[in-house]
Amino acid sequence: MDASEEPLPPVIYTMENKPIVTCAGDQNLFTSVYPTLSQQLPREPMEWRRSYGRAPKMIHLESNFVQFKEELLPKEGNKALLTFPFLHIYWTECCDTEVYKATVKDDLTKWQNVLKAHSSVDWLIVIVENDAKKKNKTNILPRTSIVDKIRNDFCNKQSDRCVVLSDPLKDSSRTQESWNAFLTKLRTLLLMSFTKNLGKFEDDMRTLREKRTEPGWSFCEYFMVQEELAFVFEMLQQFEDALVQYDELDALFSQYVVNFGAGDGANWLTFFCQPVKSWNGLILRKPIDMEKRESIQRREATLLDLRSYLFSRQCTLLLFLQRPWEVAQRALELLHNCVQELKLLEVSVPPGALDCWVFLSCLEVLQRIEGCCDRAQIDSNIAHTVGLWSYATEKLKSLGYLCGLVSEKGPNSEDLNRTVDLLAGLGAERPETANTAQSPYKKLKEALSSVEAFEKHYLDLSHATIEMYTSIGRIRSAKFVGKDLAEFYMRKKAPQKAEIYLQGALKNYLAEGWALPITHTRKQLAECQKHLGQIENYLQTSSLLASDHHLTEEERKHFCQEILDFASQPSDSPGHKIVLPMHSFAQLRDLHFDPSNAVVHVGGVLCVEITMYSQMPVPVHVEQIVVNVHFSIEKNSYRKTAEWLTKHKTSNGIINFPPETAPFPVSQNSLPALELYEMFERSPSDNSLNTTGIICRNVHMLLRRQESSSSLEMPSGVALEEGAHVLRCSHVTLEPGANQITFRTQAKEPGTYTLRQLCASVGSVWFVLPHIYPIVQYDVYSQEPQLHVEPLADSLLAGIPQRVKFTVTTGHYTIKNGDSLQLSNAEAMLILCQAESRAVVYSNTREQSSEAALRIQSSDKVTSISLPVAPAYHVIEFELEVLSLPSAPALGGESDMLGMAEPHRKHKDKQRTGRCMVTTDHKVSIDCPWSIYSTVIALTFSVPFRTTHSLLSSGTRKYVQVCVQNLSELDFQLSDSYLVDTGDSTDLQLVPLNTQSQQPIYSKQSVFFVWELKWTEEPPPSLHCRFSVGFSPASEEQLSISLKPYTYEFKVENFFTLYNVKAEIFPPSGMEYCRTGSLCSLEVLITRLSDLLEVDKDEALTESDEHFSTKLMYEVVDNSSNWAVCGKSCGVISMPVAARATHRVHMEVMPLFAGYLPLPDVRLFKYLPHHSAHSSQLDADSWIENDSLSVDKHGDDQPDSSSLKSRGSVHSACSSEHKGLPMPRLQALPAGQVFNSSSGTQVLVIPSQDDHVLEVSVT
Amino acid sequence: MESQCDYSMYFPAVPLPPRAELAGDPGRYRALPRRNHLYLGETVRFLLVLRCRGGAGSGTGGGPGLGSRGAWAELATALAALASVSAGGGMPGGGGAGDQDSEPPGGGDPGGGGLFRGCSPLLTHGPGPATSGGATTLPVEEPIVSTDEVIFPLTVSLDRLPPGTPKAKIVVTVWKREIEAPEVRDQGYLRLLQTRSPGETFRGEQSAFKAQVSTLLTLLPPPVLRCRQFTVAGKHLTVLKVLNSSSQEEISIWDIRILPNFNASYLPVMPDGSVLLVDNVCHQSGEVSMGSFCRLPGTSGCFPCPLNALEEHNFLFQLRGGEQPPPGAKEGLEVPLIAVVQWSTPKLPFTQSIYTHYRLPSVRLDRPCFVMTASCKSPVRTYERFTVTYTLLNNLQDFLAVRLVWTPEHAQAGKQLCEEERRAMQAALDSVVCHTPLNNLGFSRKGSALTFSVAFQALRTGLFELSQHMKLKLQFTASVSHPPPEARPLSRKSSPSSPAVRDLVERHQASLGRSQSFSHQQPSRSHLMRSGSVMERRAITPPVASPVGRPLYLPPDKAVLSLDKIAKRECKVLVVEPVK
Known part of the structure; x- marks a missing residue:
């Protein structure tokens, strides 16, 4: 649309044609206005509304004004549009009626009749008014009358078909106005005509197209029709629409070809199947290749002709549309398409002819594009053109091969003949290019002229293509061209040049994981390496190819045989090894240890069974398979113990190796996803945003250098380890597929053995697996002999025989005849010898190997247990019975000596955790034959009983109660209970009140024993007692040994009753019963029962006049809130220390509930004065020397104020930090010293009537 | 000048000797027993002794200020002292007005500690206005001046200190009494301050003798x-x-x-x-x-x-x-x-x-309007018939009918009791037989008292409650002037014979003679609960709904009895073995 306004590149050939407008009438008049008209018409664009919903377009109209002739009018059936007159204009400047009537009217009538005869309705009458002329004529009619007359005469109902142009040659505003109106009219009418006529044409064209299935329909005919439309659009500068027409034709034709391939042949298509005789390529340097067009019109065009013409038209239009890159893209499609279409249509093509055509076409397109673009544009659009370059290179290569230009010897005569034939098909060079030095024609001719010229052109093209591909990042394509180059060089017997390209391509394919190209390139590379004599590389490539499943069995066998052949060659330098990586040869699948825990003791045999999956297509005899083992002495000696190792190894012992993924390393898309984060950096001062950005957290992962794939191919990376420790297996034939190979070794030094490398040798070729991963280790241990002693039950009970299990782990020591364990006897623990004890010997794997009787000899100090003979790394087990003394430990006097009972309480606070049994540790020293040191074993025995005692009083009579609680799970039988006074008070008598001599004590239950204390004289201040009771398990039959009784020692102090407290409650006077809510009186009688005793001598005791008295505090407490106590509920009394001294306290109590109420408790305390030592200074009446005074003087500006302040204790801290003063202390009297004679008594309280109305609630 | 004096405070533990004695024998105060602690709230008398250092008596070696006997004597007679007290030695230990709930520290209450609540002291003061008039104005005594000492008998009251104050800081300010300058006397300080620069006015004051002496003494808290x-x-x-x-x-x-x-x-x-x-x-x-x-x-x-x-x-x-x-x-x-x-x-x-x-x-204090009390002779013997007299004091409203129903089985209904409690309750129920479980007492007018006797028999010994299970059923007229608000739209919508209207009518009838029953209500006396005794079990019984049927709607608040106006007092009977 805007094409006319934009300066087109000069090489673009514009369409010469313009829509035709005829002019009739006054030719001179027209000639005079023509310059203005042709200049003004295209100036303003007009909107062209399109049919069929096509978008409206703005269009600049131009016209070719020709003189009206009847011949110009199209005859019936003429479809030409280019020459179609779209508008007919009649020009007149008649202003005289007479003249009009005389000539003009007739002329007009004739003109109109001609138009009518051709049914042309697009016409216009222009009346030009000229003032100058008017002036000359005096008798002229008013202008309007002429116009009216003409309108009346000719413009039947179409008055707008007659326009007036006033003074067209003047430069006045009226003229301008008149011109504008006229031009608008003209444009409108033109567009109307276009719309109408083009619409009609299109309809006709469609009709024609719909007839395409009819026999006799000709594509070429239709082609011409639609091209006519395209031309018109081109003429109207609607290049897009024009291109659409060609594209439709292209698509229609392609569809026919495809249908033909599918068996649906059209008759007209057969013509296009004629053999190709000319292959001179596309011609793009002319806007219209009239030669080809005519051949189409004549229906003589070949397929290549049609395609060439069609594409040249498309190319021209695309260049008009400034889309040169689309040209390149379409060209590549076209070229490939044509080749395919020729095949589809089974057109016979001489060999090489298409290659020539394609080559020439590629270069033509490239040159055409280069001709209309500058260098920079081309360089930045390589991506569009490189395909053509590559195609041209490919075609030149095949031409070279065809013409024998790619061989060592050069072309033979047959090749030369072929060359001549090909050149003949090119015909003569076109005149357009004849003068250019680098025309495609010349290039091809030169390239085919000699080997050297071909090589030059081919290499030029190849390198350029590779360079272009590389520059736009199409590495794979570049490598592909490189591979062709390599092939070329191989043909030229220059393998050293070829290798670079092959390696490059292979590296690329490996990195990206293209399996088939890898195989193919490797095959090429193998050949190259063979030629170059790179033996190791060749062998490795061969091994890779031999294991490559993309190859045929035969090929694989061939490469395998290559290796075997080489291996079987007698090496010129013996000992020379060729080391190759293992993975292509065979793969390690899994590994299995026997014993499965991979732990073996020194001297033991270890089997390692590996599964190797041979990749070779044939069985391969391997001289030896070696596993290099790295030995390390385990520093952590604890690991050496069999137990640890057994525990910490995998149980099944099978280690699976992941299948090799070497050929396909990590591809691009398996990289981790980008981890992007926003980042804000703020100014530390005012927190304003300084910078912001995005950071990638895993840059290190993404930008990691891709592992060089060459290392996968290069054997240089494989180093053969030489180690002292190897596992070896000789003369193995590896069948294709899985093979089991077993290594056998005897463990020597203890430590950890790590399998490092796996090597398989075939002659002088060594296949090496450099690292075995995951890490495979086996451990060899040497174990010291060990003795374990553990109880069979959860805990050992003291006092009754208990079974203890001895476990001897022999380790590296062999138990000889006569070896024995020497147990030093503990005093408090007996080892009971039983004749029938047997020891069992187990192997290292817990299989019983033998059994023998145990001989035990016991002397005073030592018990000797002779061990059965057992080899190294075996286990001996036997059981013994032990007996610990049952007594609860005496408090204090603990001993750390060996063999002595070592009592301790597991919990200090025994009362709180009463469920816990007291335990005793017995340490036994055992001398073992394998060591000069003694082993000390500690056995913990739990005392099954817990014993508590309590002192009970009844007035002055005293009773001792012992409670034995069975904490164990067993039931026992108790017998023969005794309580003896271990002190030396002869006066004291313990009278048992227990009736039964034998008593069962069940698990978790208690039994009580009571004795009465009796004395005649003054009772001792304290009492040391020992309680003992025999016991035996209730369930078992008679035991062979006599068991020691259980003893319990305790001490009772201050047990003599000093005070008797008696409380009584009396109902109010005159009442029979106490009543709720009424005050009753409470009398408390405190009576001293003895004279001064030793226990009375404490701080509270005062002496005056030989009379002693002590201070007591009583407290009346009603814990269950039955009573409200009134009066002095807590008071101090001074109690004379004399027998029968009585103190009486009176209070009032109010019962709060009815029923039989227990009396409130009366408690008695010793009332001790406060610690005078601490409080002497604070004593109320003591003299205080150091009155703390602080002196302040008002007015700090006094010169001597500082000295004043420094004097004395200014602001001295008060000495007493605590609040208040120390108070007397209360000390509870021991339970035995106070007897509450009224405890347990109850008072009957009867309810009172409750008839109150007022309710009082406390808030 | 001040620095040339030694200051001592004496807190005598006995009444001070007469003034004449002290004046005659100035050293006597030293022999007095002294105190080292004070009680919060007491009034303390003590002596401040100012002694001139550097041998004022010698009259030769004195410093420039108090160098001569004459200068000392002049100063001594002109000195005055005033004592004040403030809390010292850290924060008050506890017992400020803020922490009234905290248990007083120390002296772990032996026995029944949980029953008693600590009471924090609020205020402590000495003899109130009633005991000794003018306690607030402590007597100011003239100092006793001797040759080298001045003794100030001082008094301070410790009743302004906050409770829990651990230390009292007693501060004595000693200054020289000066005759007021004539211009101050004439014009007053205000005028002087207005007319002169302050420095000029107070320059003379600065050089005057002025000292402050303080001491800290332990304060003992009240009981x-x-x-x-x-x-x-x-x-x-x-x-x-x-x-x-x-x-x-x-x-x-x-x-x-x-x-x-x-x-x-x-x-x-x-x-x-x-x-x-x-x-x-x-x-x-x-x-x-x-x-x-x-x-x-x-x-x-x-x-x-x-x-x-x-x-x-x-x-x-x-x-x-x-x-x-x-x-x-x-x-x-x-x-x-x-x-x-x-x-x-x-x-x-x-x-x-x-x-x-x-x-x-x-x-x-709460005063329920309807109280049921019961009384009976106690103790009674097993198998012996005894009567319980129930008294109903009605100050609440008129009731159409009052019934007493002995419903022991209701006591444990709907309550989660532990096994022991349940057994004890069952035993108690089985033990007491009511001879007339249903008693109609007739109507009760507001302001009247009804008395009714019910006969019981106890089958075993123990303590039994006879009020809790005696259910009180009160029938009263609910106000019909306020029909239920939700009923009105119902009646308008429905035809006369519709079930909704019938329902409404029934409801009206039901509301005409509604009755409610009340169980024994237990005052909240958690601090009086006994534990571990089966002699008495208390069960708090919620009010049980009328057996006639639940009301179909919740009547307006005015029509219902507020249950907290009704109370039952417990009645217990002790049953003892018959005399053999």
Whole structure:
């Protein structure tokens, strides 16, 4: 649309044609206005509304004004549009009626009749008014009358078909106005005509197209029709629409070809199947290749002709549309398409002819594009053109091969003949290019002229293509061209040049994981390496190819045989090894240890069974398979113990190796996803945003250098380890597929053995697996002999025989005849010898190997247990019975000596955790034959009983109660209970009140024993007692040994009753019963029962006049809130220390509930004065020397104020930090010293009537 | 000048010797026993002794200021001293007005600690205005001037210190009395300040003798008071326990009282002098008057009551309230209470006694309008027939009919009781047989009292409650002037024969003679609950709905009886074995 306004590149050939407008009438008049008209018409664009919903377009109209002739009018059936007159204009400047009537009217009538005869309705009458002329004529009619007359005469109902142009040659505003109106009219009418006529044409064209299935329909005919439309659009500068027409034709034709391939042949298509005789390529340097067009019109065009013409038209239009890159893209499609279409249509093509055509076409397109673009544009659009370059290179290569230009010897005569034939098909060079030095024609001719010229052109093209591909990042394509180059060089017997390209391509394919190209390139590379004599590389490539499943069995066998052949060659330098990586040869699948825990003791045999999956297509005899083992002495000696190792190894012992993924390393898309984060950096001062950005957290992962794939191919990376420790297996034939190979070794030094490398040798070729991963280790241990002693039950009970299990782990020591364990006897623990004890010997794997009787000899100090003979790394087990003394430990006097009972309480606070049994540790020293040191074993025995005692009083009579609680799970039988006074008070008598001599004590239950204390004289201040009771398990039959009784020692102090407290409650006077809510009186009688005793001598005791008295505090407490106590509920009394001294306290109590109420408790305390030592200074009446005074003087500006302040204790801290003063202390009297004679008594309280109305609630 | 004097304070533990004696023998004060602690609330007399250093008596080696005997003598006669006291030594330990709920520290209440509540002291003061007139104006004595000493007998009252103050800081300011300058006398300071520069006016003052002496002394708190309030047999009782927990000396309790605290719940005085009241508190004498709490007389209640260190004394008070409310009394108001303890120790040389005020828990008085009481002879013997007399005091409204229904089985319905409780209750129910379980008492007019006797028989011994299970059924006329609001649209919509209208009519009929029954209502006396005894079980029974049928709608508030106006008093009977 805007094409006319934009300066087109000069090489673009514009369409010469313009829509035709005829002019009739006054030719001179027209000639005079023509310059203005042709200049003004295209100036303003007009909107062209399109049919069929096509978008409206703005269009600049131009016209070719020709003189009206009847011949110009199209005859019936003429479809030409280019020459179609779209508008007919009649020009007149008649202003005289007479003249009009005389000539003009007739002329007009004739003109109109001609138009009518051709049914042309697009016409216009222009009346030009000229003032100058008017002036000359005096008798002229008013202008309007002429116009009216003409309108009346000719413009039947179409008055707008007659326009007036006033003074067209003047430069006045009226003229301008008149011109504008006229031009608008003209444009409108033109567009109307276009719309109408083009619409009609299109309809006709469609009709024609719909007839395409009819026999006799000709594509070429239709082609011409639609091209006519395209031309018109081109003429109207609607290049897009024009291109659409060609594209439709292209698509229609392609569809026919495809249908033909599918068996649906059209008759007209057969013509296009004629053999190709000319292959001179596309011609793009002319806007219209009239030669080809005519051949189409004549229906003589070949397929290549049609395609060439069609594409040249498309190319021209695309260049008009400034889309040169689309040209390149379409060209590549076209070229490939044509080749395919020729095949589809089974057109016979001489060999090489298409290659020539394609080559020439590629270069033509490239040159055409280069001709209309500058260098920079081309360089930045390589991506569009490189395909053509590559195609041209490919075609030149095949031409070279065809013409024998790619061989060592050069072309033979047959090749030369072929060359001549090909050149003949090119015909003569076109005149357009004849003068250019680098025309495609010349290039091809030169390239085919000699080997050297071909090589030059081919290499030029190849390198350029590779360079272009590389520059736009199409590495794979570049490598592909490189591979062709390599092939070329191989043909030229220059393998050293070829290798670079092959390696490059292979590296690329490996990195990206293209399996088939890898195989193919490797095959090429193998050949190259063979030629170059790179033996190791060749062998490795061969091994890779031999294991490559993309190859045929035969090929694989061939490469395998290559290796075997080489291996079987007698090496010129013996000992020379060729080391190759293992993975292509065979793969390690899994590994299995026997014993499965991979732990073996020194001297033991270890089997390692590996599964190797041979990749070779044939069985391969391997001289030896070696596993290099790295030995390390385990520093952590604890690991050496069999137990640890057994525990910490995998149980099944099978280690699976992941299948090799070497050929396909990590591809691009398996990289981790980008981890992007926003980042804000703020100014530390005012927190304003300084910078912001995005950071990638895993840059290190993404930008990691891709592992060089060459290392996968290069054997240089494989180093053969030489180690002292190897596992070896000789003369193995590896069948294709899985093979089991077993290594056998005897463990020597203890430590950890790590399998490092796996090597398989075939002659002088060594296949090496450099690292075995995951890490495979086996451990060899040497174990010291060990003795374990553990109880069979959860805990050992003291006092009754208990079974203890001895476990001897022999380790590296062999138990000889006569070896024995020497147990030093503990005093408090007996080892009971039983004749029938047997020891069992187990192997290292817990299989019983033998059994023998145990001989035990016991002397005073030592018990000797002779061990059965057992080899190294075996286990001996036997059981013994032990007996610990049952007594609860005496408090204090603990001993750390060996063999002595070592009592301790597991919990200090025994009362709180009463469920816990007291335990005793017995340490036994055992001398073992394998060591000069003694082993000390500690056995913990739990005392099954817990014993508590309590002192009970009844007035002055005293009773001792012992409670034995069975904490164990067993039931026992108790017998023969005794309580003896271990002190030396002869006066004291313990009278048992227990009736039964034998008593069962069940698990978790208690039994009580009571004795009465009796004395005649003054009772001792304290009492040391020992309680003992025999016991035996209730369930078992008679035991062979006599068991020691259980003893319990305790001490009772201050047990003599000093005070008797008696409380009584009396109902109010005159009442029979106490009543709720009424005050009753409470009398408390405190009576001293003895004279001064030793226990009375404490701080509270005062002496005056030989009379002693002590201070007591009583407290009346009603814990269950039955009573409200009134009066002095807590008071101090001074109690004379004399027998029968009585103190009486009176209070009032109010019962709060009815029923039989227990009396409130009366408690008695010793009332001790406060610690005078601490409080002497604070004593109320003591003299205080150091009155703390602080002196302040008002007015700090006094010169001597500082000295004043420094004097004395200014602001001295008060000495007493605590609040208040120390108070007397209360000390509870021991339970035995106070007897509450009224405890347990109850008072009957009867309810009172409750008839109150007022309710009082406390808030 | 000030720095040339030594200052000593003497706090004598005995009454001061006569002034003449001190003047005659100036050193005598040193021989007086001294005190090192004071009681909050007492009035302290003490001596400040100012001694001229550097041998004022020698008259030769004196400094420039007090160098000569003449200068000293002149100064000594011109000196004056004034004592003041402030809280010192850290914050008051506890017992400020803010933390009234905190238990007084120390002296873990031995026995029944949970029953008694601590009462924080509010205020402590010395002899009130009644005992010694003009306590606020402490006497100012003239100093005793001797050759090298000046003795100031000073007095300070410790009753302004906040309760819980651990230390008292006693400050004495000594200054030289000067004759006022003539221009001050003539014109006054205000005028002088207006006309002259201040420096000129006070320059003379700066050089005058002025010193401030202070000392810190331990303050002993008043006795600890705890209280326990409970209701037994219809009497509201309060036990006050006075504990001497901080004084080694024997203290004497002279009097103890419980008074309503009409000063409580006043907010602090506003800047304009007005005082705001907190609403729900009684500020009038109302039902609880100054004499409402009577100390129960008893042998143990004679004053003075001595308390040695750590001794406790319990005092029992009973709230005496008239059964009839005084005219215009408001019910349901909280009455804040205080306890006033008047006490002394023999070591208070100048103070007769100290009054300490304690905050007691408030009480709330309610007077139900309908009360059922029951009485019976107790104890009774098993199998013996006994009668229980139920008395119904109705001040609530007229009732069409009153019925008493013995429904022991309802007591445990719908309650989650533990197994032991359930068994005990069942045993109690099985043990008492009511001879006439259903009793019709007829109508009851407001203001009347009904008395009815019901015969019972007990089958086993124990203590049984006979009021709780005696259900009270009251039939009364509900007001029909306010039909249920939701009924009106119903009737308008429906035809006369529609079920909705029938329903409405039935409802009307039902509301004509509604009855409600009331179970024994237990006053909330959680502090009086016994634990661990099966002799008595209390069950709080919620009001049980009418057996006639639940009302179909919730009637307006006016028509229903407010249940808190109805109360039942418990009646217990003790059943004992028959005499063999």
